[in-house]
Amino acid sequence: MDGQSILQFVSLDQVLWLTITLIVYVLAVLIFKFFAHNILFHPIVVGAIFIGLISVVSHTPLIDYQRYVSPINWMLGPVTVALAIPLYRQIKLIYAAGRKGILVIVLGGCVAPLIAVAWLGLFDFSDPVRLSVLTKSITTPLAVDTTNIIGGLPELAAAVVVITGILGVMFSQIIFKLTRCDDSRAQGLALGTVSHAIGTARSYQLNAKAGAFSTMALCVNGILTAIILPIVFMLFD
Amino acid sequence: MSNNDVVNVILAFITLILFWFLGYGLSYYIALPAALLGLLLLFFALVFLGRVPKALERVGQFCLRHLSFFFIPPLVAAWFYAEQLGNKLWLFLFAVMLSTFVSLCLTSWLGQRFFGEQNKSVNQDDEG
Numbered sequence: 001m002d003g004q005s006i007l008q009f010v011s012l013d014q015v016l017w018l019t020i021t022l023i024v025y026v027l028a029v030l031i032f033k034f035f036a037h038n039i040l041f042h043p044i045v046v047g048a049i050f051i052g053l054i055s056v057v058s059h060t061p062l063i064d065y066q067r068y069v070s071p072i073n074w075m076l077g078p079v080t081v082a083l084a085i086p087l088y089r090q091i092k093l094i095y096a097a098g099r100k101g102i103l104v105i106v107l108g109g110c111v112a113p114l115i116a117v118a119w120l121g122l123f124d125f126s127d128p129v130r131l132s133v134l135t136k137s138i139t140t141p142l143a144v145d146t147t148n149i150i151g152g153l154p155e156l157a158a159a160v161v162v163i164t165g166i167l168g169v170m171f172s173q174i175i176f177k178l179t180r181c182d183d184s185r186a187q188g189l190a191l192g193t194v195s196h197a198i199g200t201a202r203s204y205q206l207n208a209k210a211g212a213f214s215t216m217a218l219c220v221n222g223i224l225t226a227i228i229l230p231i232v233f234m235l236f237d
Numbered sequence: 238m239s240n241n242d243v244v245n246v247i248l249a250f251i252t253l254i255l256f257w258f259l260g261y262g263l264s265y266y267i268a269l270p271a272a273l274l275g276l277l278l279l280f281f282a283l284v285f286l287g288r289v290p291k292a293l294e295r296v297g298q299f300c301l302r303h304l305s306f307f308f309i310p311p312l313v314a315a316w317f318y319a320e321q322l323g324n325k326l327w328l329f330l331f332a333v334m335l336s337t338f339v340s341l342c343l344t345s346w347l348g349q350r351f352f353g354e355q356n357k358s359v360n361q362d363d364e365g
Binding site: 021022024025028029042043044045047048051052055062065066069072073075076077078079080081082083084085086087088089091100101103104105107108111112113114115116117119120123124125129133136137139140141142144145146148149153154155156158159160162163164167168171172175176178179180181182183185186187189190191193194195197223226227230231234 | 250253254256257260261268269270271272273275276277279280283284289293294296297298300301303304305306307308309310311312313314315316317318319322325328329330331332333334335336337338339340341342343344345346347348349351352353
């Protein structure tokens with residue numbers, strides 16, 4: 001194999017768009033910081049808008065963009081594995097929260113997807129679209145894999161997860177007043193169960209205890225959903 | 238960062254990749270997401286080890302802090318589906334909104350019932 005064939009293997013476009021995505025991400029993080037972590041300027045949203053604009057300006061079809069940045073997708077696997085570290089760190093909290101804490105997580109983890117699926121069932125949506133909301137409350141890497149297994153649309157699932165996370169954080173201020181929820185453990189559990197990693201980032205802004213409980217809820221809900229959904233679908237297929 | 242640290246950080250990265258591959262191999266036999274199986278394997282390895290190696294902790298924190306980066310492409314791709322859904326897009330978004338609102342109400346209310354009362358009566362001073 002000579003040098004030229006290696007160069008063909010990694011195209012210039014690929015390197016270019018990976019670099020652009022990296023730069024856009026760094027910019028989006030700076031913008032998020034500039035707006036004092038206002039949830040409307042979440043890096044995922046701002047980053048995706050930037051990429052959309054750049055692809056329009058440079059006449060690059062989004063399909064080509066997806067092909068160029070595919071290395072990002074397979075790096076996601078090892079990064080997801082790193083969630084084992086916070087899970088291990090918070091294992092004491094799972095004991096501390098006890099059966100009641102787990103009950104809150106399980107109920108929240110069941111109710112959210114069931115309501116969404118029931119609502120979509122009232123209207124004329126295709127099955128893959130309906131299945132894509134089942135993973136809405138779990139962290140994106142687990143959601144994408146799980147949606148693949150149960151036959152949904154992974155990209156749509158990822159978008160649903162991000163929207164759920166942002167909406168959850170936006171609603172949380174009103175809802176915590178409505179339910180008179182002022183205990184940081186309860187706030188952390190709620191945000192982690194419903195709004196996964198985006199809610200956890202918000203919980204750490206509240207205080208460290210809420211953050212720890214949120215991390216725990218994110219891990220427990222994510223893992224339980226990712227285990228239970230494929231099993232349920234295997235049984236009913 | 239000394240030379241030794243660099244080597245450790247690289248080893249920690251390789252550990253994550255290795256556990257993902259183990260999970261991937263296992264996913265042929267168990268129909269669960271490969272990343273989830275890798276995660277559980279690493280979790281049990283940490284329980285067995287009894288501690289988190291410093292370099293792994295550092296690499297893990299770095300990866301998870303920048304998790305958002307990996308979701309810019311999928312969110313861009315979601316645009317196709319938004320177009321396909323057409324005028325049903327709002328119905329779809331409403332499903333996401335409604336379920337998020339209700340489940341957040343439920344979890345915060347239930348959590349407050351379970352933890353709020355015992356907190357007020359027992360420990361006031363363990364904040365933070």
